[in-house]
Amino acid sequence: MEEELISKKDLLDETGISYGQLYRWKRKQLIPEEWFIRKSTFTGQETFFPRERILGRVQHILQKKDDLSLDELAGKLSEPLSQHQVILTVAQLRERNIVSNSSLERFGRPDSEGMQLTFEQILNLFTVDLLLSKGELNLEEADRLYLTLGVHTPGFAGKNWELFFVRKMGVSFYLMALSGAELAFDEGVRVVSRLSLADLTEQLKVRLS
Amino acid sequence: MEKKELPDLQMDGVNTAAGGKYNKVNINGVSKINGALSAHTYKCDGVMKMNGDLAAEEMEINGNFRLKGNLQAGVMKLNGVLTGDGNLRGERCELDGMLKLKGNCEVEELIGEGVFTVGGLLSAGRIEFGLHGLAEAGEIGVESLIIRKTGSAAWGRLLGGIIPKFKLELRANLIEGDYIDLEYTTADVVRGGTVIIGEGCSIGRVEYRTGLTVHPGARVEKEEKNGA
Structure with missing residues (x-):
């Protein structure tokens, strides 16, 4: 793309x-x-x-x-990612409107109001929420994205990644690659979104500050 | 204060040293440093060969300096010749002599006389430079750029034809800045807010926003006014 x-x-x-x-x-x-x-x-x-x-x-x-x-x-x-020592509780996220209510309800457990989230966890929530609010995901896909991010972001160990969300013939999937990778897809594929860690971090930081 | 605890390095004569972290470095003579060196103040007279990166808050170099690495300097005074394979990044650079860099040069102020050769981008807040010979840069991006000819024009004209190095000229592919005041410059494209094309210039294309003055002794192939 x-x-x-x-x-x-x-x-x-x-x-x-x-x-x-x-x-x-x-x-x-x-x-x-x-x-x-x-x-x-x-x-x-x-x-x-x-x-x-x-x-x-x-x-x-x-x-x-x-x-x-x-x-x-x-x-x-x-600032490199590891320096983000931000820790917020779910309630704070809700209050400051960083992540929308509906996303929080779906991904935060009901008893988790006081649960503390690290920057990475907030970022994952924020990413899912961002795509949901743009109307690019349905809820089921959002669940999958949240899982994917949770599982795979630690593997990048602070390196910059990019997330591709692609669809073909009604089937959707995610790809994560190191930033700067040029990916080529076959003809029927539509890249719905492309997000990079750097951009997401920046957007989130603006919201947090 | 951490800086106080760092050792000083003093060398006279013909010497070789490894790099390291120092408070004050003072070197006279012919020396070689193998490895990266960082210091609070760095003073070097004579001939120096450095294989590694150099970083200092205050730097004074007199003589011939050959650097294989990147240079990071707060305030830098250079009398003589500096040849570097890497990039230069700094606050202020006072230059009397020659600065030759293969990489990029990014400083807030570049002031002086002589010749500079920058392979990549020369980016600065303010450049005021008097030409003594043939200066070259790939690209120049500045807030304010003033180029003057200070060397003797007669010698330049006499020798310039035979030995290209003696030709008084600044050559660049692209010059961009808010205020650009040029003399004896050859460039493909000049883009800026206020542009003054002085004597002896030869410019392929000038794009300006607020004002353009062209000296009768200059050649500009194309002029274009942009924006408001």
Whole structure:
């Protein structure tokens, strides 16, 4: 699945930032190197970005940059997963509306209001909830996703993974691969969603903070 | 304070040392360091060969420095020649002489005179540089870029024809920045907010947002105004 790209020029026009800001953020490692995608066009080499991710990131930086220095912001964005010492109870998740009520009811046991969840566990819940709320999963598939994530995420040991949710002829399944993997599918396959750990973490962190 | 507990390294004469973590490093003479070295302050006069990464908060290099690795510096003063195989990342770099890097150069400020050669991306907050010879960079991305010619133009013109190294020029594929003020630059594409194309430039395409000034002695093939 080709991710939609945005050229550097369009990005600047759309967000109102300048070349200098973009390079500065890159220097401060606010924008990861992998997002700079070089492609040759009729005007020579141009740089493109993954559209959704870069727009989200730029918005995020613009919002936060008044309160935090760029270095602090970079630290927040690039903390490795293992450093997330966030532990919240199910009740807190409900209260702060991080995970929707219906997902919590389905995946949290009824007596678990006070149960404490680690960041990884919250992330799994958050992922399932995200896809459910987008209407891309049915409940049964959501159950399966929750199981899959629970079983397989520890195996990646903090490395960045991507999750593919694909459907063919009404049959759906999940694939998890190390980030950056190029997967090719046969013709009848439809990739319903593609999520990466980095993006999910980032979204969740924004919600948590 | 952890830094106080680190040892100092002092070397004079002809020496070889392993890397390590130091507080102060002071090296005079001809020396070689095998391995990565990090220090609080790093001062080196003479000829140095370093096989590994170098990191220091304050760095002063006089002479000839050959680095096989990445360089990370807070404030860096360089008088002489630095040749590096890796990347340079730092806050401020004052340069009098030659900086040759195969990788990328990312600093907040690059100020000085002489020549730089950067294989990859040269990214900086502010660059103010006086050219003494042929400078090259793959790409330049900056907030503010001022390129001037400081070397003697007569020598440049005289020798430039025979020995390309003496030609006073900055060459880059792509230059992007908010404020770009160039002299004696050859580039395929220049994109920026305010762009000033000075004497002796030859630019394939200029894209600008707020303003463009072109010196009569410059050649620009294509101009394009973008955005508001």
